[in-house]
Amino acid sequence: MKPVRKTLTTSGAALSLALVLAGCSGPGVDSVELSNDPEPNSVPSVTFETPLNAEEAGAKELREGEGEEIAEGDTILLQAALYKGSDGTSIGETYSRGAGQVLQLEQDLQDSIPEMYEALVGAREGAIIAYSSPETSGAAGDESTSVEVYEVVRKIPTDIEGDMQDSPRGLPEVTENDEGVPTVGEPDGDAPERLVSEYLIEGDGEEVAEGDTVIANYVGVTWSDGEVFDSSYENGSPASFPLDNVIEGWQEGLKGKKQGSRVILSVPVDQAYGTEEDLGEDADYPAGSLLFVVDILAAVDTPEAPPADEPSASPSPSATEE
Numbered sequence: 001m002k003p004v005r006k007t008l009t010t011s012g013a014a015l016s017l018a019l020v021l022a023g024c025s026g027p028g029v030d031s032v033e034l035s036n037d038p039e040p041n042s043v044p045s046v047t048f049e050t051p052l053n054a055e056e057a058g059a060k061e062l063r064e065g066e067g068e069e070i071a072e073g074d075t076i077l078l079q080a081a082l083y084k085g086s087d088g089t090s091i092g093e094t095y096s097r098g099a100g101q102v103l104q105l106e107q108d109l110q111d112s113i114p115e116m117y118e119a120l121v122g123a124r125e126g127a128i129i130a131y132s133s134p135e136t137s138g139a140a141g142d143e144s145t146s147v148e149v150y151e152v153v154r155k156i157p158t159d160i161e162g163d164m165q166d167s168p169r170g171l172p173e174v175t176e177n178d179e180g181v182p183t184v185g186e187p188d189g190d191a192p193e194r195l196v197s198e199y200l201i202e203g204d205g206e207e208v209a210e211g212d213t214v215i216a217n218y219v220g221v222t223w224s225d226g227e228v229f230d231s232s233y234e235n236g237s238p239a240s241f242p243l244d245n246v247i248e249g250w251q252e253g254l255k256g257k258k259q260g261s262r263v264i265l266s267v268p269v270d271q272a273y274g275t276e277e278d279l280g281e282d283a284d285y286p287a288g289s290l291l292f293v294v295d296i297l298a299a300v301d302t303p304e305a306p307p308a309d310e311p312s313a314s315p316s317p318s319a320t321e322e
Contacts, residue, residue, distance in 0.1 A: 028054020032130040032147055034062045041303035043081050043095050044128055044149055051144040052085035057133030059119035067125025068155050075104045076120070077153040077215060077240060077300065085132070085144030095303040098213050098242035100153060120152070127152045153300060156215050156238065160262045160295045162201040171266055172226070174200060174293055181233045182219055182262070182293040186226035191289035196266035197253035200293070203260025208243070210255050212299040215240045223266075223289040242302045247272055249290070259299055265292040 031049040038044040046062070070076060078101045082091040094100050103109070103120075110117040119129050129150050136146045159180070167174055170192060172185040208214060217238050220230040232239045243251055249267030257263050266289070269275055273285035 028052060028056070028132040028145060029058045029060040029130045029147065032060060032062065032132075032149075034128065037063070038128075038151075041079075041095065041301055043093050044151065046081075046083065046088075046130065046147065046149055048083075048088060048147060050086060050088050052132065052147060053143060054085075054132040054134060054136070054145040057113070057115045057131075057135070059115045059129055059131045061119060061123065061127055061129050062149070063126070063128040065124030065126030065152055070105065070120055070123050070125070070127075070152065070155060072105055072121055075102060075156045075158050075238065077101070077156055077298070078103055079151045079153055079303070081149045083147045083149070084142075085136075085146050086142050091146060098245065098302045099240040100213065102156065102215060102238050102240050104237055116150075123152055125152055125154045154298065156298050157260070158217075158238070158297065160201050160203065160260060160297075162203070162262075164200050164262065167200070167264055168196060168198045171196065171264060172291065174264060179233075182295075184219060184221050184226065184228075184291060184293060187221075187223050187291065191223040191268065191291075192266050193268055195249055195252055195268060195271055196264070197257070198264055199257070199261055200264050201262040203258045203296070205259025205261075205296075206299070207256050207258055208254050208296060208299045210251075211242065211244050211302055213240055213242050213302045214254060214296060215298045215300075217295040217297065218292055220286075220290060220292045222286050223291055229286045229290075238297055244302070250292075250294075254294065254296065257296055259296050261296050263294045263296065265294060266290075267292065 033047055034044060035047045036045045079094050080101065081093040083089065084091055105117065105120055116131050123129065131148045131150065132145045134145060136148065164174065170189065172187045175183050177183055215238050217232045219228060219233065221228050243254065247267065249265060249271035252271065253265040254263065269289050272290045273279060274287060276287040279285060279287050
């Protein structure tokens with residue numbers, strides 16, 4: 001029987017959010033209102049006049065947050081719910097997928113979606129913001145524009161503070177380059193037969209709990225040749241993933257570790273993706289034992305999937321019908 005293989009990140013499962021499209025308050029989102037005060041990690045319900053057709057991009061804060069204020073340059077975790085502009089029905093949401101979306105409030109976002117950037121800067125953790133624009137048009141024949149509702153879950157630190165310790169005996173040396181990115185030396189000798197999970201920098205945050213959603217920067221190399229096969233630094237932003245959706249070596253190795261820590265993980269083949277025989281030709285994942293350096297930036301509760309029959313949006317009558 002082949003081992004269950006889980007992706008390290010959830011990029012393939014996440015919704016294609018409008019925040020990665022091109023495109024304060026405009027007329028298209030004026031009628032959008034919250035119809036509930038959602039509990040943490042639950043999908044917000046909204047109501048708005050239908051059909052909604054935004055002639056220009058606009059963002060509207062539906063609920064003020066009560067947490068830390070978001071500033072230029074910050075990295076944040078968002079959850080999202082999307083609604084069809086023609087009738088208010090749900091298109092999809094990220095809550096049930098766990099990971100959410102990590103977003104950096106940098107120049108690229110300001111240039112591509114200035115309305116959303118302006119709404120986020122100065123907002124507080126817990127804020128809920130609606131967005132619509134001509135770029136969020138519906139399917140062919142549907143002239144309405146969809147409504148996207150984003151919840152600012154929390155601000156994410158991007159640096160790990162503290163002096164780095166030496167790697168455990170038998171594991172390669174870890175250093176930092178000028179940008180603070182960890183660099184793993186070439187492994188020497190055989191990989192440990194058992195999982196190794198040790199602090200390189202021990203933080204002082206709360207421990208990661210089983211099933212949490214973890215936000216992390218990481219570098220992964222193969223034990224066989226020390227080549228980097230995956231890196232959040234090269235991907236451009238920290239990764240977010242429910243701990244239940246990653247390889248067993250990450251599940252066991254990160255559980256109980258403190259937020260704000262840098263951890264070195266040596267993952268044996270039976271807790272990684274498998275052998276070359278297991279994976280077959282043209283596999284997307286590396287075979288054999290693996291080694292990771294993981295910066296645990298934050299961990300949050302993973303949202304539960306909403307009931308399938310639970311409505312998450314409802315339209316209100318259009319102005320022409322009143």
